[in-house]
Amino acid sequence: MLIFGVTARRQLPFIKHYHQFRYLSSQVKAQTELLFDFKMKLPAPVEKKPKRDAFVKNLFVGIFDHEFLTYPEPQHPERYNEFQKWIEPIQNYIATVNPKEFEDKLNIPPHVIQRFRELDLFGLRIHEDYKGWNLLNAEFMQILEIVGTVPSLGFFFLKHSVPPINIFNNYATVEQKLRYLPKIAKGEAFATVAITENESGPAVNNLNTIAILSKDEGYWILDGEKTFVSNIHQSDIFLVFGHAIQGGTVEKRPETMATFIVDKNTEGVHIIEENIAMAGLKGFSTGRLILKNVKVPKNNMIGNVGDGAKCLVDHFSNSRHYNACLTIPILKNFLNTLTQDIINRKHFDKMLYETEAAQHIFSNITSTIYCIESVLYLTTSTMDIYDDQDLKLETALVEQFCLQECMQRLQECIWLVGPRFCIMTEPYEKMFRDALTIINYDTSLLDTKIYSSLMALQHVGIKFGDDIKKERNILMFPKYMFENIFFKRNSMNFPLNEYLHPSLQECASFCNRSLFKLQEVTKNFLIHEGTNVTQREIQLQRLSDMAALIYTYIAVLGRASRSYCIGNRNSENEIKICIILAYRLQKKVDELADEINDSEFGNGDHLGNQISKVNFDKKNYIVAHPLQRNY
Template structure:
């Protein structure tokens, strides 16, 4: 029974979360319904529909399936997330708008995405050999070519630039499939989630038209250059400089060294965070961080040999040197001097992929481990019959469920707003997933015993690959500091009135108590749970309020 249950969960888990994600976390529809009726109900128009499609090709070589997917009408996004969930927790505010229950998308919606994903799944089942990639420390060129042909280098790139125009949620579904091999997953994440995404989010129209078409097809590979030998995750201490060659010049000269650059040895385009010198209206010079698009062909770019890493050995991770590299001024991304905020925003985008990859790794490993637990006998019983083994499997399964939930919920929030304020959600997702996957892989090795310690078995590779997620993109310790800092900054703005009451608490006792103890009693159960559970939960909630 254990095997049947867990293996079915591996298959059906993706299907069930797919149904949830393909509803695209319709927070906009739900919010409208909430404001009108105070309950979260199905509006009847929450799922997109797709025309009937076949697998034949059109005259321009584009499959009708792909055309149907690209031609779908995207829902209008809300302009700005006025109630960021995690930030509001620092102020003692519970934003009930994010408490949504799954909606089932239309059958056609699911079928189209399934049919787009299937060739990718087939490629990984039939042609991708993770053990060989790990042993050779290289992804075969044939596999890279097939990934390009399947469109995986331009998932979220708009159609006019040659991409598939997917949402963050849909892109995360692909990331869960490619996560079957962490080297491939990390290579695609560095290209699409960090490098290409920089131009997609912050580039002007000229920059997008120039770079996105080649990046979307994989003709050009992108890399993101942030860390340095002496600064690591300390963005403010970056020493790479970008200086004008002369007053009024149209080019800057880039000098410095960037460490841990994924795709460094194969990249054609680098997104480089550097320190630039500027002058204000008073003609005073000051330094600010800038983001630059740097082509390898600009000259002065040298790359080290790929690092011999513990895990994700197929990734081309190098040190990149810039020696008087000339860069046109028009290749700066975003506003001059806002390089730090730019870098944080791009790192936020890359963290959703970590959650999807962690889910994929654990699902694949768990399936193999459960088979081993069923087939092995100890003390006259199958391993799967021991309560301790059942407990370990249950712990891994519940972690996978939590990872899926926060990954796709965060992706849904990103899809809902034009300017999503999801930096803290993405940071929490990254920490939970990267540490949870490492812990769960260790649990799996406990079940496998000595077999999990052998190099000729695939299990030890999972442990080495999982370790990478704690440091990409950004280390977990620094990410924790980021969560605390941004949360406190948000709360400090929200609690200015509260601080005034602290000076005279006895004359402001009501306001003091209200801020010190948020009123969670106003939470209505019917707004946050599935309808079938309302009766039971209402009873429990009433008892709780009575005791309070």
């Protein structure tokens, strides 16, 4: 059945918002023609399955959903084939882009942006109703990986396509979407998010940007200064976070946080021409935005007063994995460049690539790339397959694992490069700078680790709260003590081998042991520390590292098994990578578990804290020179 030239199934978004459209102004009603100009660009995706329980959170309480061990395929064959044909021109164009062209530029070159418009790349995550593509998460991730071959271009594309689009998609009204999203999708306007301030960072209560409602309640008067604003020189639309003041009293609380759409040409908006110099990502513009008595129409507030706090949390918690995606092209470029560089170099009496040291480094970086790909596409494909799936913990673990492993592998490769790394004209130095900037641009990995651990512990507390209370006062519960002594499990046996290729049986056993360690360590940590867990930041980081390693390895197991079963090219090497990682995973997990179980007095953390306090008291290095005498 056809309705207005569009299938009834594709009319659902229109029907959903029908009553909202009735009350729009005549100008906006004219814009609704966009809905009827719709043309399907790719075959419709498969319908999403019902939401499942949070996967990684349940690993902490000994529950394993085997559905996630089957590596997902988010696209049906027809859409997959069409999508692969569509991205060919993008791959071909990116292969012609010269990364050196970006090194001395203040902005992304105009001819590159124009080519992106021609390729229709600016609306990939915008719904078809607003002239976008509405790609699946895994599809967008693949394009981001391709564009990220040129890191500055990839980061520009990421900051344009993810943070502002997420806010518009999740919080903006239909009228606001109609006004801005079609322009953004066509590359006629660019949007960015303005949060960070010189002295506050992203903390809600510390933001100094203030919006005061005018006396006639027709507009907001916005004052403040934002720094570290991405794509500042290209952007036409700024999504500014600040405190909305309605009663005359300045109250900087989450309840007053709001998000405002500010057009670049509005009076009082000043973009500081100086570009913030960064270590890497040359050509990616970052700068300061000053707002002085900027009049923002009342209907340019996204949501209501107070919605800005949730919007800010979602901004930092739902897009963490996108930065991690850019580590894939960086590591691949480094690996390919290094391969070509050392293949003809000699080391004493043999070729350098034949030495065990070089082979170990190349094995590590290949395995790391495989891990990053596996866990990233497992996570994004899960988003595409299950409706409104809770993946906040997964995305945080993905971010910390990918960024941390990327730096460790690059450091190892630098040892192989040797003194040539110090030469500015060599490509290695630039790759390292770009990686360093991407990894540290948005948030601290230390905060990410603590955030993910506390999220998991909260879930464990809900599930095992009563047991933990009894364990902390075991003598008060003799029956529970008796059951715990004689019936306590010393191992865990998920039937992982039933869902994997037979060649991965031993790997499944490694994974089983790691899962038991994770549950045991988590429970013991809560029993020992109680409500003090939030203060044990080093232990929280270790727990988070354990979870990231295990989640990544589960992704690796599922991917390798699927690849070998369907006969992918070089899939036998994927099995080898799995076996290598199983051994290394077990060692790392065991080490982290021992450090957590030992507590701060068994692993030396309390002494380290004391030394740190002395250092801050003295404000410099505290130990005497080794040649100093006191006689």
